[in-house]
Amino acid sequence: MSRKIHNVIEALAKHQDTDSIRxxxxxxxxxxxxxIREQTSRALVRKxxxxxxxxxxxxxxxxxxDLSAQVAMTTINELLALxxxxxxxxxxxxTINMHSEKEVQDTAxxxxxxxxx
Amino acid sequence: MEKISPLKASLETFxxxxxxxxxxxxxxxxxxxxxxITFKGTMLNMDVFESSSKKxxxxxxxxxxxxxxxxxxASARVxxxxxxxxxxxxxxxxxxxxxxxxxxMMEKITNPETYALLNPQYSVTMLGKRPVTELEAMxxxxxxxxxx
Numbered sequence: 001m002s003r004k005i006h007n008v009i010e011a012l013a014k015h016q017d018t019d020s021i022r023x024x025x026x027x028x029x030x031x032x033x034x035x036i037r038e039q040t041s042r043a044l045v046r047k048x049x050x051x052x053x054x055x056x057x058x059x060x061x062x063x064x065x066d067l068s069a070q071v072a073m074t075t076i077n078e079l080l081a082l083x084x085x086x087x088x089x090x091x092x093x094x095t096i097n098m099h100s101e102k103e104v105q106d107t108a109x110x111x112x113x114x115x116x117x
Numbered sequence: 118m119e120k121i122s123p124l125k126a127s128l129e130t131f132x133x134x135x136x137x138x139x140x141x142x143x144x145x146x147x148x149x150x151x152x153x154i155t156f157k158g159t160m161l162n163m164d165v166f167e168s169s170s171k172k173x174x175x176x177x178x179x180x181x182x183x184x185x186x187x188x189x190x191a192s193a194r195v196x197x198x199x200x201x202x203x204x205x206x207x208x209x210x211x212x213x214x215x216x217x218x219x220x221x222m223m224e225k226i227t228n229p230e231t232y233a234l235l236n237p238q239y240s241v242t243m244l245g246k247r248p249v250t251e252l253e254a255m256x257x258x259x260x261x262x263x264x265x
Contacts, residue, residue, distance in 0.1 A: 004239065005259045008252055011244035019249045027256050033263070 001035045009036070013043030021052050029055060029062045037062075038071045045078040050087060057091050057111075060104055064111055076111055085115055 009028060012020040021044065028040025041063045044052040056063025056075050063075045079088055092115070095108040237243060244252060 002259060002263065005256065005263065007239060007241050007244055008256045008259065010241040011247070012249070012252055012256075014241070014245050015249060015252070017249045020252070023249055023253045023256065027253070027260065031260065036260075 001033060001039070005036060006039065009039050009043055013046055018049075018051070021047065021049070021055070024052075025055050029059075034068045034071055037066060037068065038074045041066070041071060041075040042078050045075060045082065045088075048082060048084060048087060050091070053088050053091050057088070057108060058095055058099065058104070060101055065104055065107055076114065079111060080115060089115060 009024070012024050012028075024040050024044055028043070029037055031037055031040070041056050044056050044063070047053075056079075059065065061067060064072050064079070066072045066075070079085070082088060089112060092108045092112040096105050096112065099105050099108070244255075
């Protein structure tokens, strides 16, 4: 990953405009390079907003449900490092109760257990 | 007839064995050949393995010490070869690192726009002040360059 991509993702992570979440979701989390997906997931968790957290928790193949163990673990670590975990736990509970995929539900349950610990 | 207990019988046998062993040891002490090699029944001494061309008492002192010196030189040569091999490996790895660093530096010089230090407008702080649409375009372009 080049320095330019790294800096742009970091800038989008710190950007106040909510449209930055859409850009990170469209370009970052769908990228085939693990490193970029990892940095994007981290950026979305740091935003700590409902929309950003939903992307990394609810979607299959993104964030905590990523096929790459490294990306998933980085996202979980970032969730655990959040100071205000209230929104993340709320989304995790909704995912456990209402998501159609059992695999996503199980992952959410595990992450929630870690966050409550 | 006296009845011999098994214990007493074994003690007597052991005494006989002890005496035989002592006699055998006395015979073996007669020679000092550690290899135990015989030549037509005669035990050979160690001295027979010494070189027949050995010169004693005559000739130059340097010539007399030459075989010993040769052994020392051979030993030192082997040690030096090992030492040189380890030095060679260190030099090769150091050279590889220098080459890698030089390649990275060249990449920085050829693409200065990607490094905040050389071009501060591409730092995270400066990029954060730009609109999202512009950042989106930049990210698309950078990803296209990466071949994504």
